[in-house]
Amino acid sequence: MIKIGIVGGTGYTGVELLRLLAQHPQAHVEVITSRSEEGQRVADMYPNLRGHYDNLKFSVPDVTALGACDVVFFATPHGVAHAMAGELLSTSTRIIDLSADFRLKDSEEWSRWYGQPHGAPELLETAVYGLPEVNREAIRTARLIAVPGCYPTAAQLGLIPLLEAGLADPARIIADCKSGVSGAGRGTNLGSLFCESTESMKAYAVAGHRHLPEISQGLRQAVGGPVGLTFVPHLTPMIRGIHATLYSTVVDHSVDLQALFEQRYANEPFVDVMPAGSHPETRSVRGANVCRIAVHRPQGGDLVVVLSVIDNLVKGASGQAVQNMNIALGLDETLGLSHPALMP
Ligand SMILES: NC(=O)C1=CN([C@@H]2O[C@H](COP(=O)(O)OP(=O)(O)OC[C@H]3O[C@@H](n4cnc5c(N)ncnc54)[C@H](OP(=O)(O)O)[C@@H]3O)[C@@H](O)[C@H]2O)C=CC1
Numbered sequence: 001m002i003k004i005g006i007v008g009g010t011g012y013t014g015v016e017l018l019r020l021l022a023q024h025p026q027a028h029v030e031v032i033t034s035r036s037e038e039g040q041r042v043a044d045m046y047p048n049l050r051g052h053y054d055n056l057k058f059s060v061p062d063v064t065a066l067g068a069c070d071v072v073f074f075a076t077p078h079g080v081a082h083a084m085a086g087e088l089l090s091t092s093t094r095i096i097d098l099s100a101d102f103r104l105k106d107s108e109e110w111s112r113w114y115g116q117p118h119g120a121p122e123l124l125e126t127a128v129y130g131l132p133e134v135n136r137e138a139i140r141t142a143r144l145i146a147v148p149g150c151y152p153t154a155a156q157l158g159l160i161p162l163l164e165a166g167l168a169d170p171a172r173i174i175a176d177c178k179s180g181v182s183g184a185g186r187g188t189n190l191g192s193l194f195c196e197s198t199e200s201m202k203a204y205a206v207a208g209h210r211h212l213p214e215i216s217q218g219l220r221q222a223v224g225g226p227v228g229l230t231f232v233p234h235l236t237p238m239i240r241g242i243h244a245t246l247y248s249t250v251v252d253h254s255v256d257l258q259a260l261f262e263q264r265y266a267n268e269p270f271v272d273v274m275p276a277g278s279h280p281e282t283r284s285v286r287g288a289n290v291c292r293i294a295v296h297r298p299q300g301g302d303l304v305v306v307l308s309v310i311d312n313l314v315k316g317a318s319g320q321a322v323q324n325m326n327i328a329l330g331l332d333e334t335l336g337l338s339h340p341a342l343m344p
């Protein structure tokens with residue numbers, strides 16, 4: 001069995017990791033941390049886990065206990081993995097970080113967007129961006145994996161086929177994205193209250209969101225040059241889900257975009273290119289580690305519109321983290337992740 005440690009087990013991504021690992025045939029969670037819930041039984045806090053983790057208790061983070069694990073997931077706010085990763089990497093454990101600590105390759109850019117100094121710039125060379133559909137080979141040997149953010153996963157998977165093939169104008173890309181409220185985490189937050197977020201929808205961070213540099217970094221890699229990206233996130237009254245509507249201009253009208261997407265993702269277990277004309281719904285991916293994509297060219301014009309949906313807590317966080325673990329440990333990539341979504 002693979003010995004697992006989780007730092008930050010009380011947030012939504014932490015409990016989602018536990019749910020997914022409960023059905024993973026080779027995973028055993030040995031350590032789960034919470035400073036505020038030390039000594040509490042996990043299944044008392046999250047009754048959905050009763051019968052799965054009846055003896056597991058929260059403990060305070062301890063590098064010795066975590067370093068004895070084969071894999072340590074960080075499901076913590078930004079900066080926590082910076083502080084602990086160096087010491088943990090001196091053991092034989094692998095780190096899979098769900099926070100943004102190691103996603104941006106430029107530490108100064110990270111500092112500008114996250115409003116604090118980068119705590120471990122010396123580890124950036126080691127870190128691999130954990131988007132398997134792009135970086136699978138590097139993930140196989142990685143010791144430190146930065147799991148992509150939720151909006152960046154939906155946006156990059158929708159845009160990369162066009163940009164890699166040189167079929168969209170990289171100077172003008174629009175990512176119009178909607179997120180469910182769980183994307184804001186479990187912490188107390190006025191905007192996440194039921195009365196503040198239900199029966200209403202709004203854009204936020206139009207001037208600049210911290211996922212803008214992350215999406216741009218991935219798109220630049222796909223293009224091999226600069227990109228002009230406008231990213232507008234919205235909060236929508238649902239618990240889980242990201243819906244990305246992605247716009248660009250087609251530069252070669254002779255190419256069959258449906259075939260292009262189908263070929264690009266033909267061997268990807270967790271990307272579903274839907275039939276031409278489809279409109280993927282967020283509920284079709286709820287609870288599943290899947291990105292469903294549909295590509296449109298309205299009225300056969302110059303504009304390409306890609307629709308990309310994920311569950312922010314699964315393919316947008318914890319599911320993608322488990323997918324990375326499977327790849328890094330040489331396991332079947334789909335272990336623990338092959339269940340279908342919840343419907344309705
Ligand atoms: N929600 C989402 O959809 C997504 C979230 N993410 C990222 O995943 C990470 C986790 O998010 P989320 O699950 O929402 O939970 P939170 O960001 O609310 O994380 C809370 C967890 O981290 C622990 N924690 C907080 N501070 C520290 C610290 N200094 N040292 C050790 N542990 C600490 C908390 O436990 P305690 O304080 O008791 O120790 C708690 O268990 C974040 O970086 C988030 O941005 C990524 C993609 C999607």
Ligand SMILES: CC(=O)N[C@@H](CCC(=O)OP(=O)(O)O)C(=O)O
Nearest residue numbers: 099100149150179180181183184
């Ligand atoms: C709806 C909502 O608030 N979403 C979060 C993004 C989700 C997230 O946690 O992203 P990181 O992993 O990069 O922190 C936000 O806009 O800040």
